[in-house]
Amino acid sequence: MPWTARENSMRDTVAHILSKQGAEKKPKFVCVSTIFSLMKTIDELCFLGLLFPTTHINHASHPVFLEIGQARGRVGWTQALRSNLGPHAGPSILIRLSTVRHRDDGKTEFLTPKEVVQVAAHEMVHAYLLLLSCRREQCGADFEVMHRDADGGGHGLAFVAVLKAVLGQIQSWGPGLEEFGMTDDAIYSANEIVTAATKGKMESQLRPRENRPLMEESGNTSATAPRTKTQGVAEPLVRETRSNDTAYEPVPDTTHSDAQHKFRRANTDPFVIIADILGVIWPIGFIVFAGLVIQLNDKETDESSAGQWRNAVTILATLFPILFAAVVGRLMSQIARWRLEHGAKMGMLEQLMGSRTVGGTILVHFQLRALNLLALFLLLIWVFSPLGGQSILRMLTTRSNKISRPSDVVYFDTDAPSQFAAWSESSPTSYAFNINRMSIVDAMYSALILSPDAVKSDSMDVWGNVKIPALSSYGSLDDPEWQTVPSSPNDVEFSSLVGVPVTRVSEGNTTFSLESSYADLACTNLTTDAFATNSSTSSSRLHFATAVVFNESPLCMSDRCGAAAPNGTWQGWNLNGTMLRNFTLANPDPQAGWNLALDTFVNTSLWGDLAWAQGHGIPYGRFNSPGSLVNETNIDARPTTLLFQARQQTDARAPPDYVTSRCSVTQHHVESRVRCSRAAAAPGGESSSARQTCRVLAQRPSRKPHASERVSQLSFPRVFRYVSRKLPLATNHHGTSYTADISLNYLDDPSSAVMTAAASQPELARVPARAFGFRLARLVNSYVFLSQAFDSAPSGSVDAQAVFETNVTVGVDVETDVEVWKVETVWAGLYILSCAVFLVGALTSAVVAHFVHGPDVLGYVSSNVRDSKFMEIPAGAGRMDGIMLTKMLKDKKVRYGYTQAASENTPLVGVGPKEEVAKIRGKKQVA
Structure with a gap:
């Protein structure tokens, strides 16, 4: 039967290798992959592929197990094995080849590929006969006659016939193979029986498979054959074996032991x-x-x-x-x-x-x-x-989270009596003392008026005190509920330029209620009148066109004043006067540009009657203030009117005019919801040194009992006498000056830029009555409040430990913004x-x-060569982890490319030693 194209290609490949490289003795040509490839081809062409069904060396399905090493003794060996039937059945035949010949003189000679293949073909015939021959009891043939020779070896008639057929077939594959298998002494020496002088005894068959040779001590099938054994293999390339044995000796059955299947755990x-x-x-x-x-x-x-x-x-x-x-x-x-x-x-x-x-x-x-x-x-x-x-x-x-903790806040009591009530100028000593204190009050008053516009519209004054808005400027005094204070400064008017000192504000956010009071002025439209000339005097002095009587005697600056004037008359100091006067030693106060007078005070019996205060249990410090009359019911509290007059001269050579407005006075008591915040102190600093910020959030009319709203701080003569006489002079402006003082400029326009740049007197008559009332009230309230707290206002809100002589302490919950x-x-x-x-x-x-x-074999480079037919892998490698095998072969250079094996004239590719594998160069094929 003619061969197929594939079989022809396989035949030509074997012939090419044996002819061209068959005589080489370099180890790189006598390697496991090459020998197995040649044996596999011979198996397919001569033995129907029954010995090596797959292209993988020592595959589990192979009936023949192949060992290639450098064993001493024989260069070829075939052994019959016993194994289980079933899923764990092993190979039936063992073929063991040596790539070197050990001589008696101790020298070692490498075999050529052609010599090794000759030995391999010889042993394949043994394996074929052992695998497929019938025994007497099965087919009637005498196995000893067919397979044994006269010396008891395995070269019987059947062996000689099959070997001749195989060798004849290979010899016909190409030129140079005519004497293949017939001239090499290795063929015959391989079949000689080893004498009893061979070293050692076989190791126990009971050891694990990786630790014992697959060919071990066995008895000769011939009854007369001596028991023999050989030296082990040196530096194996496939599987480590350490002994040889007589041909065809069966191995004791160990299939019932699990040792051959165990792996290192x-x-x-x-x-x-x-x-x-x-x-x-x-x-x-x-x-x-x-x-x-x-x-x-x-x-x-x-x-x-x-x-x-x-x-x-x-x-x-x-x-x-x-x-x-x-x-x-x-x-x-x-x-x-x-x-x-x-x-x-x-x-x-x-x-x-x-x-x-x-x-x-x-x-x-x-x-x-x-x-x-x-x-x-x-x-x-x-x-x-x-x-x-x-x-x-x-x-x-x-x-940021708010944490509340209890604390106390202290603020100044605005119902405290003015210190003006306790001052007197009855002696040179007291006069000098008053001048010192009044200079402080006047300086603070001027500072408030001249403060920047941002401060005037801010919720705090120049010293950090919280300013109290006028409730009537944005809300209703008849609404008892909380009313939110507008955030825009254009929508709210403050009752005073100076705020209420607040101290002991803890770090964090503090919200508390603050009780305060202030005077509210509802003024009429300002009217303008001209000064008249008094013709009865030679000096042609000017006087007011409308006569206004100022009763100054009841408001004298000493404690020994004249009789009190009845309510209903204007009582105040005439500083610009009906008759303009010059500064003299007898009259030390200079002229002023404007006057204040009041037509109603509290009962005249209360003006200086300390006995009345003591009889009513009122402390002296609380006398001459609305707070002292909270529980009094027989107080003459009539409507009170404040008279404002100001001289206005628009031309230095023309006669001056004067403007007049009458304002009803009421005292409003409000409760303000104040929110203060004090930042945490800098590292190493004191918390009290951090500046606090406060503003009024909402207001409502006070729910506490108070004196009649007709009774204000101005309702007490001992207080008003200083307001009437000192407030118009607070800015130290001479009334004869062509320009107006800064107080009148403020009433015209509160802007600091306008006041400081004014070169002429303001035109007050153009100011709306409502706006004028708020502005005049701010000036009066500021001056009165400074008389109450001039020694506390500058530092009270800055110093967390400040102490006020008259104060209110309230319990609060301090909300601290902390990072959580x-x-x-x-x-x-x-x-x-x-x-x-x-x-x-x-x-x-x-x-x-x-x-x-x-073993762990997945994912390692060594897995590519573990079962490669092109690599000589150390014995026992199949049971090694991938990393261990890699460590063992780490210095070995490998390459993926064209190998020396071919199929149908096409080179096979795979991973093998670098020197045995050709590079892949595009689509070019290597022959």
């Missing part, structure tokens, strides 16, 4: 145990961290601990994906190993081995075009790697879930690792 390796422990400890540590973080929720932070926690979060967010990948990647490898031992589809194994990183998981499924439940499961697992890291970063944040930890519930939940997946992966990896018995 890699799961007891210390590194495996350490990996299992660390894999479980890591997720537990992350879960413990989650518990610690959850306990921080709503707890106050501090600078040092906050930095430590933030550093911990940053570090763990970096470590989580790394450790997660290490554990879950190991899990994928262990599951793939376990599935490989039990049999699995290559697609599944590739999915598992490719899913050892996040990117690898996505890439491998894209390349495999795999969309199944396993792919979805793997992607879902790896989602928790970045999700866990991001959850750590986002689950712990900080936020906030645990984001969603991110914390995702983080814990990621840790749970992390922990389950670690536990599963540890468990699966202890159910795997075989």
